[in-house]
Amino acid sequence: MISQHLAEALRDAGVRWQPAAGDRFVIPQPELAGELFTLSEMTIEARDYPTGTILGFNGTTEWAMDSVAQDDTLWMPREDQLRELLGGAFIGLTRSAVDPLDGDEAVRYTVTLQTPSGGVTEHVAQAAADAYALAVLALVDLAVGERST
Template sequence: MLTVNLARQLRDDGGLLWSPKAGDRFVIDAELLTGEVFWISDLTVETQSFSDQTLLGFNGTTEWALDSVTLDQALWLPREDQLRELIGSRFRSLSQADGTWRVDWEATDGLRTTTDPDVECAYARTLLAISGETSQRSNG
């Protein structure tokens, strides 16, 4: 599963924006709660829009003393399929060898490779590399 640290890097350094929908998973980005992963579902956690703010409402979760949290308090943990979709047309292949996932992707100067023992983390590292490449071009 994607680590909280890589998810933060995707948001903060990679500029990844989140439009919550059913099936998405997230953590509440507070020290004592980052170990609890939540899933958006119409039955337990649903998105609610009030004025200019999106809230994540907790329905029927009596074990939590939460009614809702604002979107900026939540940290999206994109799934493998969502990360691959974000890489888009630059994705070339995914393979695994010796316990390491390898993502081959198209950079502006040719084929590049990103690796990690976790497939979601390998995709996240690819997105960060693509974001860094894009930032260098716009600043250059």
């Protein structure tokens, strides 16, 4: 699963979320730290109103909340959702072993992208989801750079 730090970076970079069944999110409040929620028509559903999207908790007696505004949540995208955001820029994902004698984690994941200028970039992390998130952030940075020139 993507780290909360990278999920915050995606949100702050302008990556938008249209809630759908199966999506995961957190509510960044100290009393809910570590709680991961999943949208489902049975328990948590997205309700669209003119004022914004509300995530309604249906029949969840263990929680003292009926709903939460989407703006008060943080989307935790899955690998497939991040890969979809990469679109045609996505070349591939590779997994490589790192020498454990170096004191590093034993595995690294690399997402390779084709940039709009025809170049290739690589984005490396210890988890595949985080490598995808880093690649999405790089694409956003490239797009913002192109718009400002």
